Amino acid sequence: MTDFEVLSRINDMIELGCEQEARASLIEHLHGRSQSEEAYTPLLNHLLRRVGLYPYLQLDTAMWQDRIVADVFRADVGLPEFATLHRDQSSLLSKLLKGQSVAVSAPTSFGKSFVIDAFISITRPKSVLIIVPTLALMDEVRRRLHRKFGGSYSVVTTTEGNIPEGSKIFVFSQERAITYANRIESLDLFIVDEFYKASAAFDKDRSPTLVRAMIKFSSIAKQRYFLAPNISSLKENLFTRGMEFVKTDFNTVVLKTYDLSDSTSGDVEKKSAAVRRICQPGSKTLLYAGSHSQVKVASDAVKMSWPLSSSDLLRDIGRWLGDNYSATWALSTLIQHRIGLHNGQIHRAIAQMQLRLFEMEQHGLDLIVSTSSIIEGVNTSAQRVVVWSNKNGNPRLSNFDYRNLIGRGGRMFRYFVGEVYLLEKAPADSETQLTLELPESLLGVAEIDSVSDSLSEAQRDKAEAFDRDVSAILNVTSVAALQREGKLQSSDANVIWKLVNSISNEPSNWRALANLNSSNRESWEWVLFNAINLSPAGWDAPYTKVVAFIKVVADSWTSTIPAMLRKLSNHSVTVEEFFKLERTVSYKMAALLGDINTIHARVSPNRGFDVSPFIYRLSHAFLPATVYQLEEYGLPRMLSRRIHLSAIVDFERADLSLSDALEALETRRSEVYKLFGSPAEHFMLDHFYAGVTVDQVTRQST
Template sequence: MTKKELRVILGDPERIAADPFLVLKEIACFVNDPALEDEGRDLVLRALEHKGAFGDCFGILNDLTRQVGLFPYLDEERLSLPDSIAYEYHKPLNGDDFVFHREQAYIYRRLLSGESVVLSAPTSFGKSRIIDEIVRLNKFRNIAVVVPTIALIDETRRRLIKFSDQYKVVTQVSQVPAERNLFILTAERVNAFEELPQIDFFVIDEFYKLDITSSDETRPVNLNQAFYRLYKNGGQFFLLGPSIEQVSDQMEEQFSCYFYRTPFSTVASDQYYVGGGDREAQLVEICRELNEPTLIFCSSPNKVNEIAELLEGQLSARDVPRELASCNDWISEHYHPDWIYGKALLKGIGIHHGRLPRSLGQYVVRKFNELKLNFLICTSTLIEGVNTKAKNVIVYDNQIAQKKIDFFTFNNIKGRSGRMFEHFVGRVFLFDPPPEEQLPLVEIPLVTQGDNVPDSLLIQMDSNDLTPRSKERLSEFVRSAILPMDILKQNAGIEPQDQIGLASAILSEKKYHLLSWNSLPSWEELEYACDLIWRFFVKRGGSGAYSGRQLAFKVNSLSEKLSIKDRVANELNAGKYSAKTPNEAVEKVLSFDRNWASYEFPRFLMALSHIQEYILQHEGYQPGDYSYYATQVESFFDNSLLVSLDEFGIPPILGKKVIRGMEDVDIDTAITRLKGATIRASALHEFEREVLVDSIEAM
């Protein structure tokens, strides 16, 4: 039989049961051919989906499962003595009853030997479990796991919190490290950690993002800087990524690491091309036929809302778990009754994108994995790393924002279908042809130092790690009389030329009186600061701000401390820039909070603070200090604990209730007190009680 014929039979338990021995015999032909083992493994996985149909022949299927290295799927009771020995060999040291598959065990043992490893493997490989077992060894004093998104910080923290008796789990820069620590951070947070202890072992997920290939250089630069900092610390490392053909020989040599690429997968996948026609009608039709957990990938938060509105209006009503109705009530009360996030829950639909408050993003992922939601409509912020129990993935868009998805991202998206021990065979529905298959070389800018590598990255490197060409590029900044190198380096991630341009403007415009403020600025002082930031640091407008003056206005309005509901209402008020729908109004508020208030504005403001401090001192004027104001904006002019607790799953609205009496404590103390507190149920909404209990259990 051909592979195609076998796949058809393996999808039908009745056809399997008609002659199970013949089916297994045909699978064995693939398994026993070394050139076809990957195809054989795929067929074995499909057979395991309906293993009950094999009856008395299941022992043969068990043997084939062992032969293709899928040890976790073996029935231990049916193993021969040699197979039992092999089974035990694939268990991690100090582990429980878990057993690695063949390729996991291989990588695990190379890491045990002290080797640094760069692994290219499919999404379903089980890379996270290798990390878990390395942590379990208790071998390293300090471990860092660098993840691509804050959404993945929460998932990783929840998974690794079981090691809190061995390590202090640190996810935020404000936390004080202990004697032994497990850091779970984004690259930006690694770079922001001023007193990072010696890291003995570190992991970087999605390491292919070290390559600078996009128009947005900020994230690759941050990741490279984090990698460089951790590597120079002397730690062993484990880099993970999907679908990478190779890394440069220079990298393996310079970083003394071992690159390993494997196609080994623990789930099979069926791919369906939906084709042309009315996309929305086709999507609705597909969703009406699906009963298993389904992810729907969209290009942007706005498209997520559009598709959620479409499905909410077209899918039939269903019995809604009480907690989802309770969440919708809470959303209606505190955001807007017509915001799609709450309305969609009533049809078994969740939405997830980067603008959502952390706690609400975590909530829908949890409900999806609890099988309370049939559909989860999301952007790349969920696709890139967060594990779900999705059987199906619908790739509705073939781009992120305005850029076509590449082969890396496509494999990441489709790899979210199926789940080890949950769904042996996943399904992927494509509305566009897949991107051209390419498994390119990943080039690490720290190694290549080509002309496309930004100066903001090179300037963070030690002189002895720079090529002659890089040293020549940086020489103009060394010779610059406007700003010293330590200021340029202090403002990490901002191009040196942009910093010098801003400094030159300060010197030529001589508005020193508008820069020498501390604490809270006047309107004129804030407007001038935002004007400088906009002219020299902001590459393009967006997220609710399209000019320096508008940025100043929106930042200043945060100090009024209006509720989210009132801010949403303000966005709907008639005017030139008013939102046309409740969804748009909520998105404007959330987008500004996420992108400007909690990240970009404080970062740019502190860079301006460092620059003006140096210039004003040298010009004989009293300099300003913007650190207090930057912190106030970042915490929305409220207790900074609220932002911290939001990442632990507690919405700020709820946080205000639970931190009463803890206004002056740090996040670690607050966590300790919350874990020992008695929850007064009568004072909380039903939704608030649920998320509070869940968050405390995961702390």
């Protein structure tokens, strides 16, 4: 079929009202000619304009009418030059510019974040808060916004230190947002990415905290913008009240699905053979394995057929990982075969490094094998997505998560068509109605004045009874007041009541709390075991292993990870489990001990001690605070340690702020680079500095 015949058929689709089908056919046509340097014909440009794909137009060969339309849809998105939005992006931006609050469901490839950047560039709001579900996304968003707006905005991702003067953009997880709640007085724009996670159906453990954040910040925000993929309908609820729900299926790429499950499902050998055929060096592939055990099986299957890379960079990174983490860590070998591993536990700097390598055309990674973290934890995309397993850990992969996963296939201008290979059956297709409700666990804990008119009489009675009883024991005006001051972190009234009941009725059990200030780590055990017993769910390891880990990881700053792993060998802690335990104790244990310390201080006001210093150190994995924060920015702790020992930055200085450290690292950048000689370390430094440097490019006049 000639090009004209193809385009004529697509035109017929448009005339018949089948625009979505026409758009998909046009994208496939662009894919077919992507290797050709032949200019687009005026007819092709015209059809692209008719289906709203304005960014794909080649203006040099477009008719003047189409060029005029494309010009109308150009917008300032913080780049050196104006960018062209597609039709539905422009419609969404228009609503925001009119002051409307919008909850939007759109495909992964839609470009919802592009609308945020355009809104900031055009309106220049003074204060913006963006809540994202993962630390990985937090750093991605920080880097993007800092690169574009760092010259005129402070992009804040840590909750320590003073709020900077002038215009600012806060980028937080919901937990960090809550700890900052009493310090943000007003917002011009409040954004929640992946807002469906406020439903317990999608994230049972963390949804109450996100609901708290949505209640708090919605009450002080002039405008709201909530984003999610693949929501069919939004049930009327308290949290999106006054917002327009916009659902769009506008795609900028096409997915082609190849179902191989009839011959591979349940058969590891056949799946291994299939991935060896599908995954080829030189093409970018995401392989979803579902669980940590299957990640090893799937990655080993590919490694067998891929020779070692000729890249000196990848080989050096592999050696560096073996030296600084563990010689037995699978990633140290896999990365030398152009294979990366992604999960929610790996140190942020290493996870970021892999994603950057995956973005590289040469000398980079060609395959990333992941758990469910790739579904929601990053914004990366690939030419191919391979679904090795249809499970998400133990439960089955939901249709919602499946659609999010395969949405990683394809990318505008790079992979017009994304390929999806199923090695196990896809979940049954279904629509997703999002239902957001106030969790019972928040009654009496969160400040819910702004939604109190929607509570039932029974809910109000429950909230008042909890607040009355607990406030009397703690001698405070209200539990919510402690929350507002950032002194209680739990979003579960049941957990708070359990802590209050134990500490007030069993004081002898908590006399040892002061031992956390002791240098004798054996004396910590009783307190740590007692704390764990009050919150038994979700520790992901035997209690003895958690406690042993805390005692060893207290040497994080002066010891190496291989040395700490040797000390933990009696507890069979692998490097993968090291990551998981560090995350567990620095987040969950630190928060739990913080609440225990607050409650104990209220119950025993004359106790004569405060264990906040221990909790602070634990929350930073016993590293200096700025070292822990810089690791989120992409600077591994091992490099920070050498910088400290060389006296370039004194990371042990008590009053050292993150901004002070960044300024010193920038001022003495050449000295920092001279400390390190390996390609791996220079690559990591390049990545780190790229994320803290503002683009100096001046926008050209248009």
